[in-house]
Amino acid sequence: MTIFPRPLFLAALAAAAILAIGWQVQAETNRVSFPADLDRLVHYTTVRRGNVTEHILTTPEAITAVQNRQPIPAGTHFVLVDHRDGKLYRYFVMEKGEGFGADYDARRRTADWQFQWFWPDRSLNLGENTARCQSCHASQQGADYLFTAHRIPRFDGTPVE
Numbered sequence: 001m002t003i004f005p006r007p008l009f010l011a012a013l014a015a016a017a018i019l020a021i022g023w024q025v026q027a028e029t030n031r032v033s034f035p036a037d038l039d040r041l042v043h044y045t046t047v048r049r050g051n052v053t054e055h056i057l058t059t060p061e062a063i064t065a066v067q068n069r070q071p072i073p074a075g076t077h078f079v080l081v082d083h084r085d086g087k088l089y090r091y092f093v094m095e096k097g098e099g100f101g102a103d104y105d106a107r108r109r110t111a112d113w114q115f116q117w118f119w120p121d122r123s124l125n126l127g128e129n130t131a132r133c134q135s136c137h138a139s140q141q142g143a144d145y146l147f148t149a150h151r152i153p154r155f156d157g158t159p160v161e
């Protein structure tokens with residue numbers, strides 16, 4: 001530390017930290033918006049696990065697509081409203097948009113879906129690396145990247161697999 005005076009060292013460290021944060025925000029390409037019409041989305045399914053309750057919402061058109069085992073239309077949001085011990089904890093959002101997949105390289109891409117997490121006040125959680133969401137949901141490629149689609153009965157009455 002003799003060649004680098006302490007205040008300068010701390011300033012350099014702070015600058016590096018600011019750069020790193022800036023880089024992280026920029027590196028994370030993401031076009032997901034919090035749905036402006038959340039109140040108009042309808043209940044799709046609920047998942048309960050211990051103290052966690054997840055109410056999942058989407059559009060009636062998307063539910064019809066799931067029931068017919070068809071691709072989900074572009075412009076759709078799926079919102080997982082995550083409650084812990086009965087209190088709103090966070091929102092997980094998946095949005096499908098025309099061309100959204102082109103933002104990522106082939107290894108990360110989940111067709112035209114992008115993912116995002118929002119706090120209860122609907123502000124963005126900037127600390128999340130949504131590549132993690134994609135890598136887990138990639139396993140559901142055969143169900144348009146939805147984990148729950150196979151739990152929804154088909155229109156023709158075929159039992160849930």
Ligand code: HEC
Binds near residue numbers: 054079094115133145
């Ligand atoms: C380790 C695996 C994993 C990761 C990581 C993950 N998810 Fe999921 N996700 C699931 C599972 C499993 C479900 C089904 C509901 C359940 O069992 O809790 C699900 C359900 C969902 C749903 C409801 C639609 C569906 O697929 O049924 C949304 C929306 C969602 N996740 C968004 C996200 C977002 C946003 C992130 C990242 C911030 C994320 N997920 C990260 C496994 C994961």
